[in-house]
Structures are given as C-alpha cells and as structure tokens.
Amino acid sequence: xxxxxxxxxxxxxxAGAALAEPPHDGGDRPGIERILERHAERLQLDDATxxxxxxxxxxxxxxxxxxREALRLLHDEMHALLTADAPEEAxxxxxxxxxxxxxxxxxxxxLRTMLAIRALLTPEQRRELVRIxxxxxxxxxxxxHGGRRGWRDPGERE
Numbered sequence: 623x624x625x626x627x628x629x630x631x632x633x634x635x636x637a638g639a640a641l642a643e644p645p646h647d648g649g650d651r652p653g654i655e656r657i658l659e660r661h662a663e664r665l666q667l668d669d670a671t672x673x674x675x676x677x678x679x680x681x682x683x684x685x686x687x688x689x690r691e692a693l694r695l696l697h698d699e700m701h702a703l704l705t706a707d708a709p710e711e712a713x714x715x716x717x718x719x720x721x722x723x724x725x726x727x728x729x730x731x732x733l734r735t736m737l738a739i740r741a742l743l744t745p746e747q748r749r750e751l752v753r754i755x756x757x758x759x760x761x762x763x764x765x766x767h768g769g770r771r772g773w774r775d776p777g778e779r780e
Contacts, residue, residue: 655679682735693724
C-alpha cells in the first residue's frame, strides 16, 4: 500500500505530462525534458532553468543506460526461452520476474529524474504543465496514458 501511495504521489507530482506523448524516434518515452523544452516559452522557463533541466535529463539518461541495456538483454533471453519447442514454465516465469524487477528499477530511475526536474519549476509552472497535459489528452483521446501500449485500437476497452 505504501508503494502504491508513493507511485500515485510521484505521478501526480509530475502531472503525467512526461508520459502522455507518443514515443519519439528513439523508441523510449519522450521525457519531461523534451516537453518542457517544447513549451519553454509558455512555461516562462529562463535559460538557466532550461540548462539545469537538460543537465538533469542527460544525467538520468546516462545513469539509466546500463539498466536499459540489461533489460534489452533480459527480453532477448525471454525470447530465446519462448522460442524453444517446449519452453520450461519455471524458467519462463523466473525470467518474467527478473524482467519485472528490471522494469521497475528503470521506471524508478525515470521518476527520480522527473521529480528532480519538477523541483526546478515554480508552483505556477507546475500548474501550467498540468494544463498542457490536459490539452494534449483532450486533443489525443486515443493516446493511452503511460505510452506503454501506444495508440489504442478504437474497439479496445479501457
């Protein structure tokens, strides 16, 4: 329950804006840095704050790079397990647990970066970021929050 409350708090703090847009060319989530940069004028971000945001985002990417690579390798290992003629259930489920732990660690690192960047914003800038997020959601109703499942099939239920 404590973990869930922390997760909900973290998502509400960053207003979900960093997770609301479709993936960019790199295949990873677009990150709050790109959203803030795109809306810097509207958010009235000064050059010093923008430089701090870029530095925090770059540090977050550098810190999570080994985690992303490890997760890619885990997915390759799962693929190898599942392409066997008779996959061993225990091995597949153990790999699924390992992937889950790696995904959670990577998600936590993203949240740490988002929270550090969010701390640079004033309360008014954070409120404006929420408005930006709400506008995006209104303009893109088929975009599922979180980006993991991408564009929804119109017939798919929530």
